[in-house]
Amino acid sequence: MERTEADVDWEHVQATPEFQQLRRRRRGFVFPMSATFLAWYLLYVLLADYAHAFMSAHLWGNITVGLVLGLAQFLTTFVVTALYVRFANRKLDPLAAELRAEYGG
Incomplete structure (x- = not known):
């Protein structure tokens, strides 16, 4: 007999070492990557606000540093997404599949 979602003790699942490992792996990627991306975005905003001469420097024709950085x-965004998908496929999905198989979620 297959378990239904109502039959699963989710608090027990969250307390398992496998689930904790899954959370650690995800956080180990998401938090540093988010902080790095936000720092990069903040740098861009600060440069745009305070480094007008640098950001308006022409690289090729009418192409400026600000345009290239923008x-x-x-x-x-696309690179971070691709990195996360690759990470999830290799590190998160196999562990999540094991949990689903064991607890029938």
């Missing part, structure tokens, strides 16, 4: 913000 577009790099978008690129960074």
